[in-house]
Amino acid sequence: MTTSTQIQLVSRPVGTPTTEDFATVQVELPELGRDEVRVRNEYVSVDPYMRGRMSEAKSYVPPFDLGETMTGGAVGRVVESTSDALPVGSAVLSSYGWRDVAQGPAAHFSPLPETELPLSVFLGAAGMTGLTAYAGLKRVAGLREGDVVFISGAAGAVGSIAGQVARKLGASRVIGSAGSAEKVALLKDRYGYDDAFNYKDAPVRKQLREVTPDGIDVYFDNVGGDHLEAALDRLNRGGRAALCGAISQYNSTERTAGPDNMANLVKNSLTLEGFIVGQHQDLQGEFAEKMTGWLADGSVVFDETVVDGIGNSVRAFLDMMNGANTGKMLVRP
Amino acid sequence: MTTSTQIQLVSRPVGTPTTEDFATVQVELPELGRDEVRVRNEYVSVDPYMRGRMSEAKSYVPPFDLGETMTGGAVGRVVESTSDALPVGSAVLSSYGWRDVAQGPAAHFSPLPETELPLSVFLGAAGMTGLTAYAGLKRVAGLREGDVVFISGAAGAVGSIAGQVARKLGASRVIGSAGSAEKVALLKDRYGYDDAFNYKDAPVRKQLREVTPDGIDVYFDNVGGDHLEAALDRLNRGGRAALCGAISQYNSTERTAGPDNMANLVKNSLTLEGFIVGQHQDLQGEFAEKMTGWLADGSVVFDETVVDGIGNSVRAFLDMMNGANTGKMLVRP
Numbered sequence: 001m002t003t004s005t006q007i008q009l010v011s012r013p014v015g016t017p018t019t020e021d022f023a024t025v026q027v028e029l030p031e032l033g034r035d036e037v038r039v040r041n042e043y044v045s046v047d048p049y050m051r052g053r054m055s056e057a058k059s060y061v062p063p064f065d066l067g068e069t070m071t072g073g074a075v076g077r078v079v080e081s082t083s084d085a086l087p088v089g090s091a092v093l094s095s096y097g098w099r100d101v102a103q104g105p106a107a108h109f110s111p112l113p114e115t116e117l118p119l120s121v122f123l124g125a126a127g128m129t130g131l132t133a134y135a136g137l138k139r140v141a142g143l144r145e146g147d148v149v150f151i152s153g154a155a156g157a158v159g160s161i162a163g164q165v166a167r168k169l170g171a172s173r174v175i176g177s178a179g180s181a182e183k184v185a186l187l188k189d190r191y192g193y194d195d196a197f198n199y200k201d202a203p204v205r206k207q208l209r210e211v212t213p214d215g216i217d218v219y220f221d222n223v224g225g226d227h228l229e230a231a232l233d234r235l236n237r238g239g240r241a242a243l244c245g246a247i248s249q250y251n252s253t254e255r256t257a258g259p260d261n262m263a264n265l266v267k268n269s270l271t272l273e274g275f276i277v278g279q280h281q282d283l284q285g286e287f288a289e290k291m292t293g294w295l296a297d298g299s300v301v302f303d304e305t306v307v308d309g310i311g312n313s314v315r316a317f318l319d320m321m322n323g324a325n326t327g328k329m330l331v332r333p
Numbered sequence: 334m335t336t337s338t339q340i341q342l343v344s345r346p347v348g349t350p351t352t353e354d355f356a357t358v359q360v361e362l363p364e365l366g367r368d369e370v371r372v373r374n375e376y377v378s379v380d381p382y383m384r385g386r387m388s389e390a391k392s393y394v395p396p397f398d399l400g401e402t403m404t405g406g407a408v409g410r411v412v413e414s415t416s417d418a419l420p421v422g423s424a425v426l427s428s429y430g431w432r433d434v435a436q437g438p439a440a441h442f443s444p445l446p447e448t449e450l451p452l453s454v455f456l457g458a459a460g461m462t463g464l465t466a467y468a469g470l471k472r473v474a475g476l477r478e479g480d481v482v483f484i485s486g487a488a489g490a491v492g493s494i495a496g497q498v499a500r501k502l503g504a505s506r507v508i509g510s511a512g513s514a515e516k517v518a519l520l521k522d523r524y525g526y527d528d529a530f531n532y533k534d535a536p537v538r539k540q541l542r543e544v545t546p547d548g549i550d551v552y553f554d555n556v557g558g559d560h561l562e563a564a565l566d567r568l569n570r571g572g573r574a575a576l577c578g579a580i581s582q583y584n585s586t587e588r589t590a591g592p593d594n595m596a597n598l599v600k601n602s603l604t605l606e607g608f609i610v611g612q613h614q615d616l617q618g619e620f621a622e623k624m625t626g627w628l629a630d631g632s633v634v635f636d637e638t639v640v641d642g643i644g645n646s647v648r649a650f651l652d653m654m655n656g657a658n659t660g661k662m663l664v665r666p
Contacts, residue, residue: 258591265576265607272605274598
């Protein structure tokens, strides 16, 4: 009999989650039924959107159930199978998140192509993370040739891909913000940003103004709060903001005042559009084709921050929320 | 020789404008040159957007010049002409705003059709005001058959038309807010709103929640501030807000905190889009055809608040900013 180590949510966090909100359990796995597979997860994803699901409030995805194992993106290989479609050795993607061994109907696992790239890329650059960047820039913000683009949280999982995708889509200038000098250097030296700043150095409003003398046309928001406010100051007439996340507010227990310059929306005919990647799954085909090409020829690069041990999933999640990661944050069970 | 009485801006108001910011002057008009007309204005428009132009800050239209006559929409009839295109008696629309007699090149005046409707309608329901309502609902908010629509400032010039246009475009339910019990009654009894509330009675957030048990799909914003915040609470997944104005903030001298629920944009995939009617002039043809039909058959009604005497233009403007008008505010020189 095989054991699966799994992380469960046991209480709903108020404010910043703590390790006490979770429990690590050992689950004895039954024999496989018909058309089932057992999968050893190689990488498990921790993502900002999971914070929303830990609360009871309705969101675009239902809350996690208390006493159930945390679900989310995971990639691995089939180690036991009663399915003709997914023989032992197959690489698969599933949403059986925070566990080292996943087991269930074969239909719950999607086969992944064998490439030169590590499997983890299908959680990050070539997965939901990359599609988020691509859909947000291309469809939501309607990025056009020559646009000046600002991306907040630019060294994170989505942001590090978004800067490079913006360039591919024709941006004339790409500006980013991040939370340390090292990350700012990475934005400029590795991800091809034209300019970048550390948002902890001085007010975002001031720093953004200094690096965008001609304003911005597109804003890709991962942060919300002072970043969104600063962007509203700098968006040119007809400017568009794709709102992907507001990590600055996810742990907030109080209502936070919004931007003090909302009048700019009318004054400059701006558009703010919130989105989730799920609305744009129809772009998956065109995205996957382009991105695997860019990754293969090295014209798009990606980074991962990997934490070892499924028992460290909570720590990895909390570190990611605090910006400890560069690129995609992953747990290697 | 003919004299024109004109209102000029003489100082830039800080906060609420006062009569001291304006001067009434008598201008002696010269003989007509070639291809010119002299027009006796029958109605002059006062509009919220003019507050922005009184300040020096850049906006979507340049600021008014100090010591120059206030420009803006006006309709009248030609009383003297050296133009074959515009003989004496022609009804015309111009942007020679706050004056009783306007004079200039014939090309600066647009001929208006002779209809059963008063000329004033080409400043209001069938003019820029009506087009603002139509473009905002149809194109900016993308109103679809069956949508629940909320309109703030619903008894104002744009709002009183917007509610009726929303119905024409297929809204299943139209909700409005206004600033007095009389206006609320008007919304329900005359403009066909399904429900309405007086925003002075209790917090907007609370009142809007009570009258929108199933949320809203489209918000047409004339007010900003607490109204926008309340709408963000009630907008359903994929909801759209057309931001037409923020009259609650036009006289503000301090930065005002924005909505405390901006996170709903991401959570519910909402779109906020600011617009000005000038971007949608291409809809003028289809709009004019439909609206003149609706006005002629009485299926769209309109109201006007008329102030007599060009010398009362400033008073009319200030009263309009305070919500003293029902429907379109006009000055009859």
